[in-house]
Amino acid sequence: MEKINIICVDDQREVLSAVSKDLSALSDLFQIEECESADEALELMDELDAEGQHIALVISDHVMPGKTGVELLTEISDDNRFAKTKKILLTGQATHQDTIAAINRARIESYFEKPWKADVLLATARTLITEYIFDQGLDYQPWSEQLDNAVVLSRLH
Amino acid sequence: MRKYFKYLLPIVIPLVVLLLPASAFPVEGLTILQQRVIALFLLAALCWVLEPIPIYATSVVIIVLELLLLSDKGIALFRSGAGSPEFGELLSSSSIMATFASPIIMLFLGGFFLAMAATKYRLDVNLARVLLKPFGSNPKYVMFGLMLITAIFSMFMSNTATTAMMLSILAPVIVLFGKDDPGKTAFALSIPVAANIGGIGTPIGTPPNAIALKYLVGENAIGFGEWMAFGVPFVAILLVFAWVLMCAMFPAKQDKIELSIKGKFLKTPKAIIVYVTFAATILLWLMGSSHGMNSYVVAMIPVAVFSATGIINKEDLKKISWEVLWLVSGGIALGLALDQTGLAKLMVNSIPFDNFSPFVVLGGAAALCLLMANFMSHTATANLLMPIMAALGMSMSSLVPFGGGVTLILVVTFAASLGMSLPISTPPNALAHATGNVESSQMAKVGVIIGVVGVLMSFIMVWILNLVNFI
Numbered sequence: 001m002e003k004i005n006i007i008c009v010d011d012q013r014e015v016l017s018a019v020s021k022d023l024s025a026l027s028d029l030f031q032i033e034e035c036e037s038a039d040e041a042l043e044l045m046d047e048l049d050a051e052g053q054h055i056a057l058v059i060s061d062h063v064m065p066g067k068t069g070v071e072l073l074t075e076i077s078d079d080n081r082f083a084k085t086k087k088i089l090l091t092g093q094a095t096h097q098d099t100i101a102a103i104n105r106a107r108i109e110s111y112f113e114k115p116w117k118a119d120v121l122l123a124t125a126r127t128l129i130t131e132y133i134f135d136q137g138l139d140y141q142p143w144s145e146q147l148d149n150a151v152v153l154s155r156l157h
Numbered sequence: 158m159r160k161y162f163k164y165l166l167p168i169v170i171p172l173v174v175l176l177l178p179a180s181a182f183p184v185e186g187l188t189i190l191q192q193r194v195i196a197l198f199l200l201a202a203l204c205w206v207l208e209p210i211p212i213y214a215t216s217v218v219i220i221v222l223e224l225l226l227l228s229d230k231g232i233a234l235f236r237s238g239a240g241s242p243e244f245g246e247l248l249s250s251s252s253i254m255a256t257f258a259s260p261i262i263m264l265f266l267g268g269f270f271l272a273m274a275a276t277k278y279r280l281d282v283n284l285a286r287v288l289l290k291p292f293g294s295n296p297k298y299v300m301f302g303l304m305l306i307t308a309i310f311s312m313f314m315s316n317t318a319t320t321a322m323m324l325s326i327l328a329p330v331i332v333l334f335g336k337d338d339p340g341k342t343a344f345a346l347s348i349p350v351a352a353n354i355g356g357i358g359t360p361i362g363t364p365p366n367a368i369a370l371k372y373l374v375g376e377n378a379i380g381f382g383e384w385m386a387f388g389v390p391f392v393a394i395l396l397v398f399a400w401v402l403m404c405a406m407f408p409a410k411q412d413k414i415e416l417s418i419k420g421k422f423l424k425t426p427k428a429i430i431v432y433v434t435f436a437a438t439i440l441l442w443l444m445g446s447s448h449g450m451n452s453y454v455v456a457m458i459p460v461a462v463f464s465a466t467g468i469i470n471k472e473d474l475k476k477i478s479w480e481v482l483w484l485v486s487g488g489i490a491l492g493l494a495l496d497q498t499g500l501a502k503l504m505v506n507s508i509p510f511d512n513f514s515p516f517v518v519l520g521g522a523a524a525l526c527l528l529m530a531n532f533m534s535h536t537a538t539a540n541l542l543m544p545i546m547a548a549l550g551m552s553m554s555s556l557v558p559f560g561g562g563v564t565l566i567l568v569v570t571f572a573a574s575l576g577m578s579l580p581i582s583t584p585p586n587a588l589a590h591a592t593g594n595v596e597s598s599q600m601a602k603v604g605v606i607i608g609v610v611g612v613l614m615s616f617i618m619v620w621i622l623n624l625v626n627f628i
Contacts, residue, residue: 052425081279081420137472 001142003053004133005031006125009041009072010061019059019090022118023125029146030056030129038067042075045082055085056132057125062091062098070098073106084135086128088112127151163207170203171196184507188245189238191500193226201491205537212534213480216487223253223494248497256490260453261367262482267456268361269477271435272314274463277473278428279420280435281310281322286418296340296409299416301400303327304347308355308396312362313439315478316352320585323348324592330414331594340409345594346603349585350399353577354611358388360452364485365539369570371489372547377563381442381452391571391618395611402606427468434462481536488540492547501548515555522546522565523572523612530576531608535583539573560623571615578604
């Protein structure tokens with residue numbers, strides 16, 4: 001079975017563990033990776049991609065030392081290799097301008113404000129991963145127990 | 158009113174031809190079926206030139222109309238006179254349908270699978286990155302490197318896909334050129350020119366080549382490796398000529414340019430399967446028939462390997478350019494109808510071509526093809542001209558000292574790929590024009606020179622091939 005990754009990026013360890021915990025229902029079928037900076041995330045993505053693994057979803061904080069979350073997600077959306085990767089911005093401190101950039105340039109699929117609701121984040125992650133699997137032309141069945149059924153039905157139609 | 162012409166003409170003219178009495182045609186012994194084929198041929202030609210519907214749709218319409226009007230399973234009303242000599246022999250419906258899966262189509266399908274797998278596992282971009290390195294940073298040599306790689310890739314990938322890839326590599330570099338630097342034009346134009354020329358190099362490089370192979374059968378058959386043996390040197394010489402020409406016409410003012418391509422070769426098991434299959438398929442093609450398989454059979458190997466390993470999955474399958482395959486199928490079906498009803502022979506025999514000098518016929522055919530290819534799809538041009546050229550080549554005895562039908566077919570095929578003087582001539586030209594760095598007039602100058610020089614070169618090539626007794 002192909003390996004599918006979810007990458008979480010935040011400079012605060014506590015936030016990272018909280019996000020991972022919220023997504024733990026997915027961890028049986030998907031690999032959840034934690035990165036503490038944008039550069040670490042890009043390096044990891046480069047490596048995973050070179051091993052032929054999939055990166056379905058990147059969940060990133062905005063304000064971080066070094067590259068910001070919007071910069072990271074913009075770079076990902078400009079990279080041909082990750083053209084189908086889904087992106088979530090999870091932040092409490094993005095300005096109006098940052099938000100505009102996140103939508104127009106980083107083309108994020110979803111925006112979460114801190115503090116976030118665990119069940120909503122999990123449901124959104126499921127939906128986006130399901131969409132990624134179909135966009136990529138993978139067979140959805142091995143993962144079906146953790147996928148968003150509404151998306152599966154509409155894509156099979 | 159004028160804008161309705163393109164819809165009206167393709168309907169009215171074939172209908173008139175269909176309804177005329179047989180005596181209205183200046184040809185002795187025209188059968189009813191042959192008259193229908195003339196109408197169909199006119200319909201195809203008008204639809205491919207005026208494009209009231211997409212060109213692949215015209216192909217499908219031709220095949221369906223052949224099934225309805227010419228086949229042994231067509232509409233009963235149109236079969237009523239079957240058997241009589243004035244009616245002609247009905248075509249078998251299964252052989253018309255089989256054009257959708259003709260060996261030529263399978264050859265192209267194999268090529269599509271190779272190209273898709275190479276793109277998916279980034280073999281193309283990574284090869285481009287490695288191959289471009291030795292060309293340094295002098296714009297002249299970088300341009301040559303780009304042209305060389307584009308030409309090589311377009312021998313195995315579609316010319317359009319190759320151009321799209323190379324232009325996207327080039328985009329960040331072109332921005333760095335000064336506002337009035339002619340180098341911008343040279344770089345943007347070099348890619349489509351190289352892609353168009355490169356397509357000539359192999360049977361799968363561009364659809365007209367495959368269509369030509371359809372008519373090179375029996376003792377005239379040309380293998381994959383044999384085609385490359387004359388195609389690649391031809392491409393190489395014309396490419397150098399094009400490079401010198403563009404360097405002289407649009408000299409770059411910038412003295413240094415840097416191309417940066419990110420990424421590294423994938424080393425996953427699947428990527429390695431892609432590399433090995435790609436290399437093995439090309440090797441088998443080059444070996445000719447020494448292993449017993451012809452190039453059509455070899456083309457099916459990557460299809461099976463990539464499907465079985467999941468390298469090409471069902472989502473990728475949907476992205477295959479089926480319309481290109483259909484476009485070629487329609488051409489094959491048209492050729493089939495012209496040949497099976499005996500119309501092609503009848504037409505060629507009723508015009509006294511034997512009285513013409515073979516030079517006039519060769520030159521005229523190449524010029525006509527080059528002209529058509531500049532204004533319409535290369536494949537549609539080949540679809541229309543090739544069946545006629547094949548019949549002409551077979552019947553003209555004065556052509557025999559020059560290599561007979563093969564000479565005529567090769568010259569016309571090459572001319573079909575050399576039509577590249579307008580943005581509408583080929584999709585690669587349109588892509589380069591859309592970058593905004595090439596004006597139509599600049600494209601026209603370069604395209605006309607390369608087109609004419611290329612056709613003249615193809616004459617020299619068939620002359621040499623004839624000297625060495627290849628044809």
